Amino acid sequence: xxxxxxxxxxxxxxxxxxxxxxxxxxxxxxxxxxxxxxxxxxxxxxxxxxxxxxxxxxxxxxxxxxxxxxxxxxxxxxxxxxxxxxxxxxxxxxxxxxxxxxxxxxxxxxxxxxxxxxxxxxxxxxxxxxxxxxxxxxxxxxxxxxxxxxxxxxxxxxxxxxxxxxxxxxxxxxxxxxxxxxxxxxxxxxxxxxxxxxxxxxxxxxxxxxxxxxxxxxxxxxxxxxxxxxxxxxxxxxxxxxxxxxxxxxxxxxxxxxx
Amino acid sequence: xxxxxxxxxxxxxxxxxxxxxxxxxxxxxxxxxxxxxxxxxxxxxxxxxxxxxxxxxxxxxxxxxxxxxxxxxxxxxxxxxxxxxxxxxxxxxxxxxxxxxxxxxxxxxxxxxxxxxxxxxxxxxxxxxxxxxxxxxxxxxxxxxxxxxxxxxxxxxxxxxxxxxxxxxxxxxxxxxxxxxxxxxxxxxxxxxxxxxxxxxxxxxxxxxxxxxxxxxxxxxxxxxxxxxxxxxxxxxxxxxxxxxxxxxxxxxxxxxxxxxxxxxxxxxxxxxxxxxxxxxxxxxxxxxxxxxxxxxxxxxxxx
Ligand SMILES: Cc1cc2nc3c(=O)[nH]c(=O)nc-3n(C[C@H](O)[C@H](O)[C@H](O)COP(=O)(O)OP(=O)(O)OC[C@H]3O[C@@H](n4cnc5c(N)ncnc54)[C@H](O)[C@@H]3O)c2cc1C
Ligand SMILES: Cc1cc2nc3c(=O)[nH]c(=O)nc-3n(C[C@H](O)[C@H](O)[C@H](O)COP(=O)(O)O)c2cc1C
Numbered sequence: 277x278x279x280x281x282x283x284x285x286x287x288x289x290x291x292x293x294x295x296x297x298x299x300x301x302x303x304x305x306x307x308x309x310x311x312x313x314x315x316x317x318x319x320x321x322x323x324x325x326x327x328x329x330x331x332x333x334x335x336x337x338x339x340x341x342x343x344x345x346x347x348x349x350x351x352x353x354x355x356x357x358x359x360x361x362x363x364x365x366x367x368x369x370x371x372x373x374x375x376x377x378x379x380x381x382x383x384x385x386x387x388x389x390x391x392x393x394x395x396x397x398x399x400x401x402x403x404x405x406x407x408x409x410x411x412x413x414x415x416x417x418x419x420x421x422x423x424x425x426x427x428x429x430x431x432x433x434x435x436x437x438x439x440x441x442x443x444x445x446x447x448x449x450x451x452x453x454x455x456x457x458x459x460x461x462x463x464x465x466x467x468x469x470x471x472x473x474x475x476x477x478x479x480x481x482x483x484x485x486x487x488x489x490x491x492x493x494x495x496x497x498x499x500x501x502x503x504x505x506x507x508x509x510x511x512x513x514x515x516x517x518x519x520x521x522x523x524x525x526x527x528x529x530x531x532x533x534x535x
Numbered sequence: 536x537x538x539x540x541x542x543x544x545x546x547x548x549x550x551x552x553x554x555x556x557x558x559x560x561x562x563x564x565x566x567x568x569x570x571x572x573x574x575x576x577x578x579x580x581x582x583x584x585x586x587x588x589x590x591x592x593x594x595x596x597x598x599x600x601x602x603x604x605x606x607x608x609x610x611x612x613x614x615x616x617x618x619x620x621x622x623x624x625x626x627x628x629x630x631x632x633x634x635x636x637x638x639x640x641x642x643x644x645x646x647x648x649x650x651x652x653x654x655x656x657x658x659x660x661x662x663x664x665x666x667x668x669x670x671x672x673x674x675x676x677x678x679x680x681x682x683x684x685x686x687x688x689x690x691x692x693x694x695x696x697x698x699x700x701x702x703x704x705x706x707x708x709x710x711x712x713x714x715x716x717x718x719x720x721x722x723x724x725x726x727x728x729x730x731x732x733x734x735x736x737x738x739x740x741x742x743x744x745x746x747x748x749x750x751x752x753x754x755x756x757x758x759x760x761x762x763x764x765x766x767x768x769x770x771x772x773x774x775x776x777x778x779x780x781x782x783x784x785x786x787x788x789x790x791x792x793x794x795x796x797x798x799x800x801x802x803x804x805x806x807x808x809x810x811x812x813x814x815x816x817x818x819x820x821x822x823x824x825x826x827x828x829x830x831x832x833x834x835x836x837x838x839x
Contacts, residue, residue: 277568499592510594
């Protein structure tokens with residue numbers, strides 16, 4: 277973990293409210309695991325005051341973050357130009373746990389809801405590198421909010437999409453698509469589910485996994501200040517007491533959480 | 536080289552910059568981000584006799600140039616602290632001041648008695664922003680109760696006692712005097728200001744606890760005024776806290792009368808900030824040809 281001042285290599289609007297920023301952060305690129313995050317200081321002034329947490333979206337010598345403009349911090353980020361410098365602290369937290377593999381076992385199902393796709397592309401890339409059969413389900417409200425379909429397809433051929441309004445892929449929540457996929461792709465292998473998205477969706481997927489006795493890892497978003505386990509702002513209730521999203525998470529075993 | 540050493544009670548600090556309680560964890564969290572040896576003193580997160588779960592989420596919310604927090608003193612209790620945290624803290628080589636809080640005077644007493652036995656602890660900071668069981672409000676809002684808590688702790692330890700004052704009072708000088716009279720070696724001020732924020736879309740408070748404590752740059756002018764008033768009126772050292780983000784802020788507090796300062800919220804934004812502030816103070820002294828840090832303390836007489 278380091279706090280470094282790095283150069284913005286590119287910052288592009290990819291659709292609607294989504295942006296992708298590449299940062300010249302070789303140390304983080306070298307050390308970050310899928311599911312870990314960084315704390316970015318959007319401004320050198322104190323407005324906004326706190327850093328903003330973003331998942332490591334992809335690494336390739338540099339790192340990329342994928343973000344949605346929702347407020348003042350992300351708005352300021354979206355205006356950064358190539359060559360601008362920003363402070364970035366990371367890698368932080370505990371990422372996803374990748375399974376040990378034997379003969380293609382187990383299989384992985386990745387489920388992304390909205391901006392929840394951000395940490396999952398890197399995960400898909402790492403899983404398939406380990407020759408783990410990986411299925412990806414992407415859900416969003418509507419067609420132009422579907423994220424990373426191409427990137428996921430580069431990692432694995434099995435990518436399925438659903439939109440709440442049916443404008444693309446199958447219609448309905450991604451949990452409905454999950455049910456459908458489970459029916460059509462019975463597997464004799466153990467299944468591990470990785471999920472990131474809005475809280476309601478996480479809960480819904482976690483419930484299905486519990487019924488089916490699948491292992492399920494969820495990446496949580498909690499309001500946080502420091503990102504390094506100091507302020508105790510991002511408390512998460514678990515069966516083994518209060519944990520911190522920044523330090524113990526953001527990835528948790530769904531069965532550990534008190535929902 | 537300008538001299539940065541200051542003395543608070545029995546503690547000799549190599550410089551006046553301390554990390555504030557609750558914003559620096561138990562120091563280990565920062566080992567890769569700042570040189571812990573360069574900091575004047577480290578004040579650990581407030582501990583209590585028994586473990587505390589803390590408040591419901593959300594516990595943090597950002598406001599204009601500040602943050603509101605309602606953590607609720609989440610901590611593992613003193614047993615765990617002594618077992619898990621003290622071994623590391625003892626090895627750092629920077630004075631360690633342990634912040635404690637109790638539900639009543641007995642708890643303060645028991646905590647202090649246990650810490651008194653540990654050689655590597657340099658001092659105790661009394662976080663008296665806790666409910667006063669004898670009447671409404673906080674201990675830190677009542678002169679008599681403040682006096683009693685400090686007196687009880689004074690009885691059991693010769694270690695340096697710093698009493699941390701709450702700004703949520705009508706007359707902070709009175710409370711500071713009560714701490715001084717009861718034998719406190721120093722006072723630190725301020726803790727956070729009571730505050731609140733509401734999400735107008737959900738029509739709910741932004742904190743699970745509804746109200747919380749405000750910190751950060753937005754509180755600095757008020758904290759500075761309080762440090763000024765208190766330091767004029769008591770004889771023990773005053774430690775200034777509140778929105779210190781850089782060396783200039785720190786120097787301002789010292790000019791207002793603080794013998795040393797604590798850095799809180801800034802640690803979240805710039806984890807290396809304490810080190811930077813030390814260097815900044817050093818540069819300032821050099822630039823202005825000031826020999827020792829004490830020469831700026833409480834000095835508002837201008838350059839001549
Ligand atoms: C571990 C983690 C990883 C994240 N990864 C991504 C990512 O890859 N891409 C992305 O677009 N977003 C991500 N988020 C959410 C992102 O941090 C927030 O959208 C962002 O902080 C909003 O800042 P703002 O100033 O634009 O919005 P504001 O609403 O003005 O922010 C106000 C405050 O609320 C906090 N906040 C607001 N929304 C969230 C949220 N959803 N989660 C946590 N804190 C929030 C902010 O940090 C800030 O302190 C992640 C959050 C966490 C906790
Ligand atoms: C998240 C958070 C947790 C805190 N926890 C404690 C604590 O446990 N004990 C204490 O005495 N003060 C605590 N404080 C108060 C700080 O030590 C400091 O007095 C206050 O934040 C004002 O300084 P600042 O503006 O530099 O942050 C906390 C502050 C914050 C922001």
